[in-house]
Amino acid sequence: MRSAHTVEQVRAAEAERMAALPDGALMAAAAHGLARAVSAFLGGTYGRRVTLLVGSGDNGGDALHAGAMLARGGAAVEAWLLSARPHAAGLAALRRAGGRVVGSGEVPADLPAHRRPDVVVDGVVGIGGRPGLRDDAQAALAVLAGVPVVAVDVPSGVEVDTGRTPGPHVRADLTVTFGTLKPAHLLDPASAACGAVELVDLGLALPPAPVEALGAADVAGLLPVPGGSDHKYTRGVVGVRAGSAQYPGAGLLSVAGAACGLAGMVRYVGDAEVADRVREAHPEVVGDGRVQAWVVGSGGGSGAGEELAAALADGVPVLVDADALTHLRGADRSAGSPLVLTPHAGEAAALLDVPRADVEAAMLEHARRAAAELDAVVLLKGRRTVVAEPRGRVRVNTTGTPWLGTAGAGDVLGGLVGALLAAGLEPFDAASVGAWLHGAAAVLASAGGPLVAGQVAAALPAAVRGALGRDLP
Incomplete structure (x- = not known):
């Protein structure tokens, strides 16, 4: 550390x-x-x-x-x-x-x-x-x-x-x-x-x-590594409520991040056409049912508010991204769901009603403010992503590459953090470990050149092996 x-x-x-x-x-x-x-x-x-x-x-x-x-x-x-x-x-x-x-x-x-x-x-x-x-x-x-x-x-x-x-x-x-x-x-x-x-x-x-x-050794110490008696349910089930007919790719990429292998099962709930495409790309993904964490919002469009309400009603940890962030203030949180919010600077600015430039000029201040006001762990995305918890504790992520600034990368990150939540990590640890692995996977996938979001998702298992010091399959 x-x-x-x-x-x-x-x-x-x-x-x-x-x-x-x-x-x-x-x-x-x-x-x-x-x-x-x-x-x-x-x-x-x-x-x-x-x-x-x-x-x-x-x-x-x-x-x-x-x-x-x-x-x-x-x-x-x-x-x-x-x-x-x-x-x-x-x-x-x-x-x-x-x-x-x-x-x-x-x-x-x-x-x-x-x-x-x-x-x-x-x-x-x-x-x-x-x-x-x-x-x-x-x-x-x-x-x-x-x-x-x-x-x-x-x-x-x-x-x-x-x-x-x-x-x-x-x-x-x-x-x-x-x-x-x-x-x-x-x-x-x-x-x-x-x-x-x-x-x-x-x-x-x-x-x-x-x-x-965090460094690699810290990540290795926090990663949920299965034991000999674990099975798909004990390892955690993550549910994804993302994507829409207008933005089907967001659902696919959120599922790709969630299906990195760190949770035992992934469920997809959403648009029927997107669900068909998810099953085609990820045949291991199943439908609605009990979960230990939800991922909500990426590409959700006009239905993101309803999906957020459904996820919050379960009382399990919820990763809130993109379109769902706009419905967060005033949402019913009586079930007590712990939250991880993953805004970029523009979305954080909208949440806090300040100019985007103010957020970019003072990432620490605005991540802490958002965490305190919204009673959530806030992962404020940027070149140096800032993860803040409501009491003020902060981690800064130093992995990644400028090539990671590509469409859909945040959808992958949301799914990944959701998998870590479902596997049992506390929200602050899930967000900071997820940011580290996401950046490390991007470095592996990039190899010094351009990449797209799907390649980041595909490189996540290798990033996990690298953190654990297990370079061979």
């Missing part, structure tokens, strides 16, 4: 750690890790040109101390000071190592080709800074446009605890962070500005994190 801690949590853990170490030891460890990462990024140090953009405080100190180490390794290091109060010990270390220092009033307005660096180290604003960049930092970055950037802890200008980017900010190729991940490393839009993220361990004692990301 990758955990992302808030600034307050990190500051408290750093203070505790520093109290047990000699002065400067924690910064030295961070600087060593940063210098190693920059050297690896460059493929070596000797003869390389490195420009440090240095603000005030410890973030700038990390950059300066790392610059000193790079200079001792043969790099030509130049520090551009963007603050009148740079870290004194770091500045002295860089000068002793032979680094060049450019004062805050001497940052060039242009740079000849022979002085352009091989990498820029962004040490402007650390995790305690406000979002956005001052004019001098923006000007310096404009002069260095096109040069790869390594960010210190977070790209300067992003909002660390929320992942928002409300103002100008650095876009890094690599971010080297210390002690633990921060929410901005996982949450869009800030995570898109981080590039690759490398974590330097500082031995911090950290509390439980408010934002997490």
